[in-house]
Amino acid sequence: METELRIGVFVCHCGINIAGVLNIEDLCRYADTLPNVAMVQANVFTCAQKGTSEIEKVVKEQGLNRVVVAACTPRTHEPIFRACCQEAGINPYFFEMVNIREHCSWVHRHNKVYAQAKARDLIRMAVARASFLEPIGTFSSRVEPKAMVIGAGVAGMTCALAIADQGFEVILLEKEVRMGGLLRHLHKIAPCDVTASKLIGEKVAAAEKDDRVKCFTSARVEEVTGCIGNYVVKFSSGQESYTDKVGVIVVATGGVPLEPVDLFNYDGKRVITQSQLEARLKKGDIEAKSVVMIQCVGARIPERNYCSRICCMVAIKNSLHMKKAVKDAKVFVLFRDIQAYGVENEALFLKAREEGVRFIRYRLDNPPVVEDGRVRIYHPGMGKEVSLPADLVVLSTPIVASSDSEDLSKVLKVPVDENKFFLEAHPKLSPLDFATSGIYLCGNARFPATVREATYQALGAASRASIILSHDTIERVGTVAAVEAELCSGCFVCVKVCPYKVPRMNENGKAEIEPMQCQGCGICVAECPAEAIRFRYASDEQITAACNALHAPQEIRSEN
Amino acid sequence: MEEILTMVEEFDRILVLGCGGCTTVCCAGGAREVETLATLIRMDRKQKGKPVETLEAVTELQCEPESVKPILEKLANQYDVVLSMACGAGVQTVAQLFPNHNALPALNTLFTGRAEEHGVWTENCLACGDCVLWRTGGICPVTRCAKSLMNGACGGASEGKCEVSKDRPCAWQEIYHALKRLDKLHYLKQEPQVKDWPVHPGKVVREDLREGEATRVD
């Protein structure tokens, strides 16, 4: 370190949140004794305007080059203080925060003596770590103002059109021969009885007409390299191969209804699926007088443990259409639980019951038995088994992930869950993003969704994607790993352990990590046998310093 | 570990010396392992009330005197013993360069192999001096057959696994499959082969690479 370390420690009262338990004065006095500490100050609310401007002022006046704030959680307040450091003219990463509120005063309220000792320890560890902080800069790269949307079902097309509407070019890939996805086969869409083919037909027409949307059918993604703002995609459409650059990627590959092979005597003729029923309703080719629908076929069982969410509504919708299509038709719905959330769906459910659709509950351990022309079921209301007439048996099967989702997940290096549905970065905080930045998801590819939900998600994903596309460049903080070539032994360990497959060997036999792609987890740093990977954001020196400071050098920890 | 701790028992200043070559690549004696071993030794000795000083260093290639010399010279007088995390060749390089220092091996060099996956290594070469891979479909019977058989399988394999361990595939059955793929099964019907076990030369000389004047050949 060329210049002398001058650490400033700011201890926050947080009103009485901290000061009510901890003796701030003692902490300040203690901090002052720690190595490299040039200055200690207490504030009532460090994060308030007064507090931050005070830090800026003191840093400048006292020539501090490292800042430690002992206050609340960095998860909410770190950005404020980093900005404050920047304002004061030092690198925002010359800042270390220590949490003496959530991790101390709030959780050890009744144990003030120990809490005080712990707060001292935490401050000591933070100061020790601060001595090893390194400046971290940002870097930027150009954004390719183009998106790729994979899947041209209702979600993919809605998303692609929305991105195009923002003025960006979109590559829209569909693996089937025709665009439209599942909606091509459906009849009417609940709850407002929109004709599926009309809805999807309009979208297909719009996509085909829009110059900014380049549609490719019979398409397959072959390879994706690069990173947010600058993905290089190789894909094929029919026999042709293409390579293009896009800034963002949206996964909208949808799902497929499970084909109930070997379940309930499924034969596709007299025992059919809901989608097959819709096809018949669409053609008007139906005359069954008595229909039995069975719910949760192949769903909510040990090997497929999830509820597909939409099948109950599909059954309710189709039971009403049956009633309309065939006069005096009898419809029975055999269910385990009914999933009809939301005002309109609940209303439809009531309507079906009013119109005479009979709902009978069954249990997984005593399922209905499909026989020729009849279905036997234990009727809990009657307390005995009944035999229902069934000209037609309709099985409600779940939406399952499309068969190629796992392959695509490998190409894109994004995760899928145990049922092979794509997994978002966070269910609540980032429901439309993948952990890999610049890749988004919507529709059935994530989890079974209604048309309405798929549309919401598609518009949301389009909005997330457009945020990136609307900037000329993208800036990233360098909290990433970097190989020190002279130490690298060329062992390929980092290449093998990186969950994002970012490191690669260069022509000199040394590993290289593309900073734009690095996600900053530090896994390779901890694995590299030559300790040749530097990670400024959480370096070995910083962590070791914190470990070394766990225990005060001279203090005797005797409690007697 | 216990063996190492016994080895260094008498010493109070230990230089743990890693190697940036093979032992780094196979995660046995690079900077990371040096740090781990040094820490463990310190912890053990602290526990026993006989604290010890450790120095940590990594040579680029410990089997190369030019790489070892400067580091050890720089650290001279700061340690009583070198605990080498290189292979036997590295340990002996240190021992030979500095005959008055104690050089101890921290590793038991097991084999020459390759990384199957991160964390899994297989033995593939015994440096036997008489390579037969050309007629065994690229599968080494010397290392991969428990008995190093040269003339085909023994009768001990069951379900394709070696009699020695169920985790170990019968090398000769693998050779059979490989040769079958290559359409070279006739290699298995050769004259009886007696493996040539050459005396390990202990030294290999390539005159063309050596310094000095060429000897005239008339």
Added chain:
Amino acid sequence: MSLKAALESGKFVVTAEVAPGKGTDVEHLLEDAAVIKERVDAVNVTDLQSSVMRLGSMAFSHFLTDVGIDPVYQVTCRDRNCLALQSDLLSAWALGIKNVLALTGDHPTMGDHPKARPVFELDSVSLLDVIGKLNSGVDMAGNELKGKPDFLPGAVVNPGADNEAALDLQIMKMETKIKAGAKFFQTQGVYDLDAFEKFMKRVEGFDAKILGGIILLKSVGMARFMNKNVAGVFVPEPLIQEIKAAENKAEASINIAVRLVEGMKDLCHGVHIMALGWESKIPQILDTAGL
């Protein structure tokens, strides 16, 4: 009649097998051998069977010659390098031993000294080759011998290998062994005559005598143990049930052996009976089978 003469005569040959024990006691084993002396053409002496340290096969083979039994001296490559093997072979000949069975040997991990260092410098094939060289009056290095042996070399083959690759490898190796000089083969224990017949078809025309191996099934437990642990031996379930159901297990075992001997009469050139301590039952088996 010596084993060599018996094989050349074209008669259906019978050999048996004894395993020296751990220690120096040989009297007991010699008594066992005496029981079958008149009924068999030769008796194998195993070489540290299953890698368990025991009295050596050369010494016991020599004792057998003393009581007028033609021994088959088994030699494995596990414990000796090529110097020791050649020297032992010369010693054996000097002690009057005329038949050698060349084996690779089990790995030491199978035995009671699992950490012993295995040698395996030679294997069964190269050992046969060496025997051939010694017979011709030179050693491996080509040096001439003063006085040379005239061993009858034999080898083993496992007809019950459990997959195609393993069986192909066995048969190819058998051919190599014949090339290397093997004059007769004793097979691993056979229980499935159909499979054995198929095996014999595949080796039809091979220039060597084949003696089908028969291991006496002493109990259900032993059968199951072999199925689980002995490579290439498979006792079919019906045979296990037969013993299980039998009141007199020994009798059932003898009946099975008799059927196997009878079946083999038309398939191969003789039988090699591994009685594992039930040597006294061999005469009864041979009587019943009409030998």
Added chain:
Amino acid sequence: MSSFEPLIAVFSCHYCSYAAADLAGSSRIQYPPNIRIIKVPCTGRVSANHILKALERGADGVYVAGCLEGTCHFISGNYKAQKRVQYVKALLSEINIEPERVEMHFMSAAQGSKFAAVAAEMTDVIKELGPSPLNHSRY
């Protein structure tokens, strides 16, 4: 031994257990004051050497608290950490230090109460084990 208050280092992942500790705080769940958190971006960043150093430098116990199984923000960092914890346990056994002093725990950002429970549990475990054999001089 009632006076023995162990010092326990916790390597906490920024995305889950650190957040869980924050939540424990804002929910005012009280737990023993023996733990000291060292924040890391992902528990996959924690190497065996870090754990060893924490023990060497005075910790009586160390645990790594990562995301719930299958939910690591960085896909697999928590499993890597788990493996390294197992490796450290094996190393500790070699030098006769109780492997129970080192542990791996999994929790989500929403599990403030679990964070507190784990802190209490580890404190109990280490109290039971007594001071680290490296720290006898301290007490």
